[in-house]
Amino acid sequence: MVDLSQELFGTTFQNPVLLASGTCGYGEEYSDLIAVDELGGIVTKAVTPERRLGNPPTRISETPAGMINAIGLANVGLDGFKREKLPWIREHLSRAKVLVNVAGRSVEDFVGVVEGLEDEDGFLGYEINVSCPNVEGGTMFGTDELSLAQLVAALRRATRRPLVVKLTPNVAEIGNFARICEENGADGLSTINTFPGMLIDVETRRPVIGNVTGGISGPAIKPMGVFATWKATSRVEIPIIGIGGICNARDALEYILAGASLVQIGTAMFADPFTAPDTIRGLREICERQGVTRAADLVGALEVR
Amino acid sequence: MVDLSQELFGTTFQNPVLLASGTCGYGEEYSDLIAVDELGGIVTKAVTPERRLGNPPTRISETPAGMINAIGLANVGLDGFKREKLPWIREHLSRAKVLVNVAGRSVEDFVGVVEGLEDEDGFLGYEINVSCPNVEGGTMFGTDELSLAQLVAALRRATRRPLVVKLTPNVAEIGNFARICEENGADGLSTINTFPGMLIDVETRRPVIGNVTGGISGPAIKPMGVFATWKATSRVEIPIIGIGGICNARDALEYILAGASLVQIGTAMFADPFTAPDTIRGLREICERQGVTRAADLVGALEVR
Amino acid sequence: MIRSWSPVVARERVAEETFWLEFDAPEIAEQAAPGQFVMVGFGASSWGTPFLPRPNSVAAAPDGRVGLLIRVYGAGSRRISELALGERVLLLGPLGTRFELGDARNVLCIAGGVGLAPFLLLPRWLDRQGREANLRLLYGERVGAVVFNPEKIQEIAGIEADIWTEDGSRGSRGTVLDGTGLDGADLVLSCGPTAMLKAVRSLARTAGVPCQLAVEEHMACGMGTCIGCAIPTIDPETGEDVYSLVCTEGPVFAAERLRW
Amino acid sequence: MIRSWSPVVARERVAEETFWLEFDAPEIAEQAAPGQFVMVGFGASSWGTPFLPRPNSVAAAPDGRVGLLIRVYGAGSRRISELALGERVLLLGPLGTRFELGDARNVLCIAGGVGLAPFLLLPRWLDRQGREANLRLLYGERVGAVVFNPEKIQEIAGIEADIWTEDGSRGSRGTVLDGTGLDGADLVLSCGPTAMLKAVRSLARTAGVPCQLAVEEHMACGMGTCIGCAIPTIDPETGEDVYSLVCTEGPVFAAERLRW
Numbered sequence A, B: 001m002v003d004l005s006q007e008l009f010g011t012t013f014q015n016p017v018l019l020a021s022g023t024c025g026y027g028e029e030y031s032d033l034i035a036v037d038e039l040g041g042i043v044t045k046a047v048t049p050e051r052r053l054g055n056p057p058t059r060i061s062e063t064p065a066g067m068i069n070a071i072g073l074a075n076v077g078l079d080g081f082k083r084e085k086l087p088w089i090r091e092h093l094s095r096a097k098v099l100v101n102v103a104g105r106s107v108e109d110f111v112g113v114v115e116g117l118e119d120e121d122g123f124l125g126y127e128i129n130v131s132c133p134n135v136e137g138g139t140m141f142g143t144d145e146l147s148l149a150q151l152v153a154a155l156r157r158a159t160r161r162p163l164v165v166k167l168t169p170n171v172a173e174i175g176n177f178a179r180i181c182e183e184n185g186a187d188g189l190s191t192i193n194t195f196p197g198m199l200i201d202v203e204t205r206r207p208v209i210g211n212v213t214g215g216i217s218g219p220a221i222k223p224m225g226v227f228a229t230w231k232a233t234s235r236v237e238i239p240i241i242g243i244g245g246i247c248n249a250r251d252a253l254e255y256i257l258a259g260a261s262l263v264q265i266g267t268a269m270f271a272d273p274f275t276a277p278d279t280i281r282g283l284r285e286i287c288e289r290q291g292v293t294r295a296a297d298l299v300g301a302l303e304v305r
Numbered sequence C, D: 001m002i003r004s005w006s007p008v009v010a011r012e013r014v015a016e017e018t019f020w021l022e023f024d025a026p027e028i029a030e031q032a033a034p035g036q037f038v039m040v041g042f043g044a045s046s047w048g049t050p051f052l053p054r055p056n057s058v059a060a061a062p063d064g065r066v067g068l069l070i071r072v073y074g075a076g077s078r079r080i081s082e083l084a085l086g087e088r089v090l091l092l093g094p095l096g097t098r099f100e101l102g103d104a105r106n107v108l109c110i111a112g113g114v115g116l117a118p119f120l121l122l123p124r125w126l127d128r129q130g131r132e133a134n135l136r137l138l139y140g141e142r143v144g145a146v147v148f149n150p151e152k153i154q155e156i157a158g159i160e161a162d163i164w165t166e167d168g169s170r171g172s173r174g175t176v177l178d179g180t181g182l183d184g185a186d187l188v189l190s191c192g193p194t195a196m197l198k199a200v201r202s203l204a205r206t207a208g209v210p211c212q213l214a215v216e217e218h219m220a221c222g223m224g225t226c227i228g229c230a231i232p233t234i235d236p237e238t239g240e241d242v243y244s245l246v247c248t249e250g251p252v253f254a255a256e257r258l259r260w
Ligand SMILES: Cc1cc2nc3c(=O)[nH]c(=O)nc-3n(C[C@H](O)[C@H](O)[C@H](O)COP(=O)(O)OP(=O)(O)OC[C@H]3O[C@@H](n4cnc5c(N)ncnc54)[C@H](O)[C@@H]3O)c2cc1C
Pocket: A060, A061, A062, C037, C050, C052, C053, C054, C055, C056, C057, C058, C068, C069, C070, C071, C072, C073, C074, C075, C076, C077, C078, C114, C117, C215, C216, C217, C218, C219, C246, C251
């Protein structure tokens, strides 16, 4: 018997496999096909203070071994989330843990969402999406050390729940940003969000994506995600959630060996909605074959001579 | 008749397709298979002041739609290059333009190579590889604005030949780095070098690559390379060479529309050594079909509403 | 919604760059209604082309099979078109909305290109529902070489297609719209290129006939989780400009909801 | 060096996860010598698995064909093993160095697993060169299920293999090394897993018999441009520790040059 559970954020994840934000809606969408409550957990689509319609089409397209997306944070907004989405989560997910992905363009935006959710039950904590452009500074929170520090500190004051910051890979040294999050009170990190990218239709000479640029995800970014996870773990003590291109148990295990306590699966769920349950099963099988009784022992077990 | 030539760096490239540094040796290696002198040009393997043996194996492996490499700048060194490689180039390449890729760990290293080559003939100019770790600072030249400015300024003083700086995508705002290069006298930019990445063997629990981490190239990074090219062109006047995952004429055209005057093909040459000549032929065909008589008119012709 | 690894049980090149494929997928075949689609993919462990699944309309559902009419457009549709007998693909479906016939008696179906697919399913599906209606099918293509054989249409769908080609090499010369006197239709259904759909919408609007259009947009999930397939629409209740998901709120929309 | 899109003209599953494939590639077949390899790829326009070509030893060269013995290891070798008759792959070759027999009369060939491949080519190649030598072939596998049929070996190579399996289910029980009295050999050639090659090297060194080993390393270009396939070696002239490229300076190395 292999124990896949992971203890972190003061609770137990029954297994380390979560669904990534923006790729699983609010859980309900997949409930027809897979037993969502058997997963380690889900991370909701980003919630912003107000409802957002999102970007004009085309929003997504395939790229080599991946995809580009510019959804534009289309979401039901804080109130919509509480009214339309949280009730289903509360009712159907008791074992899978839920992180609410939070986005905004100012510190107030983020804090507003967190404060608005703080008294609700049905979810564990927050994953803070710092890849959105910061209104005040123009750049992303996630690429500016000072803005990031202020944001994390403000959020720390706003909540006692687990606070996970989702880092963008679009920086020179992700370890520095990991440190800043830890120092300002984050309980964990998610690595990584998408890479900025662009796809051009050479016949029309226009960008394929309505928003011109978008984020690249999928297997193409897996080696970068593993690298970022490994770099981040070497600089912080707080647990890390590995993300980027995971398609199966071996991919998940790369992240775990690199130091991730949990993983998230995003784009691969589009290729096959069974990817997450198959990954859980696959992890169990690999552990059995390798004689590993507790998957938690594999976290950071990479041997670098 | 389609004119594929491009005027830049005070000379004419017969077509916009070059071979990327580190993927074509010094040209000679491919001469058995393709007419190297029919290409737009080649960029040599990095030349460092001293001969370098490079990294321990394993140095390369496949990744989703790409590869990881950690060659470690293995090269014959400045003297070896002059003695063993330049003579072949001088004798066989008269129409294809040659850029010498230069690497080092200090400003002196780079300047030393450039000064050592300045009086030689047989090549057009330099492509400066700023993705190597900087000995003094620890980080890469390519990720530190001040080091980069100093390096480019020093090199500008050392040569009157075309000076192209090859940027790393591993920064938050590649446009800033492009600007710094232009302001300090660079004649052109190459975008992009590889992304840092990592591959783990889940059976041995070790990194696949002897050097632990490596650079990711190939189709996987194409959307990021197009994005970086587009970002860089919006900030500088100097010409740009687009690189990253180009496999065919359509890929090359994406870069050209995004603003690249020339392109380089790297990893795809391993998948098929005919990729570069096929890309040149394909560009001619697309231009003919689209009624374009001068490919130069397509540079930056992207229409963003 | 069914997910199944389904083998190709029939494959035929039916016109230039156009293929007819049948998959053994009884549950999907049983549920699928005209306008609905399946995502056709290769799973998550092969990250070759395509990685994302591709949406394709269910064009027939005989004997537990799902029939698709595939036109080669890019690398994904090419790979699907080249599937060999016995090869398995991952099907997810049926997905999306269907054409709603309501009480319509005289239904005019206007198909452009492989927009023909849903109308191949429609007649037999109506039969199965015990529903009667007079269907008229206009089917247009740019050139004759890509026209799906009228005999084959007859065989699959039990309906005669009125064929139009722009080069006049098959059927009548012109576009389907040249053949469109709405004569007596009390419902217009259409699927095909956006330019055609727009023209159909104008025609129907002018004639005051209700019109439903099946539209296309890039998709990743096909089931509402990625929010990727949004198109500009008008909220029928508030009249506001919004976006709607083609995969769940469409692909079939009432023409007046589309904001083009 | 030849680059050619070559069709599969024969394919056979010859043991568990092990396949014999022949490609129509006359120029490569004519030039290939034992120890040399070809890069087997799918071109640059399909960036599925594998994107990089895979090195494989030329195992036979009858009638303008290149024969390969493929064992499924990961996704790339799996795709190669699943090629259908008539499908084309991009072959680049012949590449690398060959076994050099010099004046050797009694040559002992020690093969582990699909390290058998170069030794399948060797006997007929020697014939074609008009060169005579006594060849003895030891061929070891972990288990019987993966053993390449001795009759097939006889047919392809015209040589009898002395088979060893660790589970004893085919041939003799044990490793090839258990069968190695070098008895009278004046040259030892070996190809197979690194652990085996190391043991062969010790044996030959102890016996004072010259030894050549064919080694493996990950490759991208196969022709010396990527500098990716370096392994630690000793410079034969200076005695310095250096790296050598398996694709151009190898895959066959004099045993004493390898720095393991
Ligand atoms: C609801 C629906 C039903 C469809 N039914 C059929 C059908 O029955 N027969 C048929 O031949 N085609 C049908 N299509 C179109 C088919 O999905 C596209 O031709 C196909 O996705 C193109 O993929 P590709 O890889 O060949 O092209 P590429 O251009 O290489 O694809 C690149 C990306 O763009 C997307 N894309 C490009 N064009 C379209 C498009 N028109 N619609 C959706 N995504 C697109 C692809 O999915 C992919 O993500 C339908 C589309 C939708 C949305």
